[in-house]
Amino acid sequence: MASQIDGPRIQPKAGKAKQLVVFLHGYGADGNDLIEIGRQWRSFLPDAAFVSPHAPERCALSPAGRQWFPLTMRDPGERWRGVVATRPLLESFLAEELARNDLDESKLALVGFSQGTMLALHVGLRLRRAPAAILGYSGILVAGSEPAEIPPQFGTKPPPVLLVHGEEDSMIPADALLLSANALAKADVPTQWHLSAGLDHGIDNAGLLHGGLFLARSFGVPVEFGRGAR
Structure with a gap:
């Protein structure tokens, strides 16, 4: 059955796909919001295919955009219920895209922004086989009521995670990065993080560079470090 989402x-850049990078946009945006990042990362990942699906629902607060799940900011449980409810839909899409490119989860990277990061972490840590990487911008690890839910056990080692956040984020405060990183570390998920000085709720050039290099390393793709890279 065809997936209910697309984008x-x-x-x-070079022939058949050897990796798949899936972007998950934020609340009130759509797949077009992140897909151009793929063009910037093609120099790091010439063999990667990029896809950025539109979330399934019209955004309640911004009808021109989309949402993965509703957010009112008044219900402390809505994020958890949202990622749980959306997981099967995204897993179906990922399976279809991997099959389209004749790849398995070990060649998959999930890249999220804000609400998309919540979903990328929740789903990426629960796939039957660990993906190559999870990269989250300006988001947070959504926790359930039971500590064991974060995250489940893998048959293989868990995927590496990079969290990137703006120091001056007014939407999801930068403390979310440290809280998420600590929770992942306690669950033995290898986690790196980068804090962008002076940045609000967004992605800057430093964050894009760190993200692109992180994905290349996670896929085992050789990269040349340009001036200013760390």
Whole structure:
């Protein structure tokens, strides 16, 4: 059965796809919001296919945009219920995209922004086989009521995670990065983080560079470090 979600794609720069990068946009945006990042990362990942699906629902607060699940900011349990409810839909899409490119989860990276980061972490840590990487911008690890739910046990080692956040984020405060990183570390998930000085709720050039290099390393793709890279 065809997936209920779809969005823009960028084909590999060089031939057949050897990796798949899936972008998950934030609340009130759509797949077009992140897909152009794929073009910037093609120099790091020439063999990667990129796809950025539109979330399934019209955004309640911004009808021109989309939402993965409703957010009122008044219900402390809505994020958890939202990621749980959306997980099957995203897993179906990922399976279809991997099959389309003749790849398995070990060649998959999930990249989220804000609400998309919540979903990327929740789903990426619960796939039957660990993905190559999870990269989250300006988001938070959503926790359930039971500590064991964060995250489940993998048959193999868990995926590496990079969290990137703006120091001056007014939407999801930067403390969310440290809380998420600590929770992941306690669950033995290898986690790195980067805090962008002076940045509000967004992605800056430093964050894009760190993210692109992180994905290349996670996929085992050789990269040349440009001036200013760390």
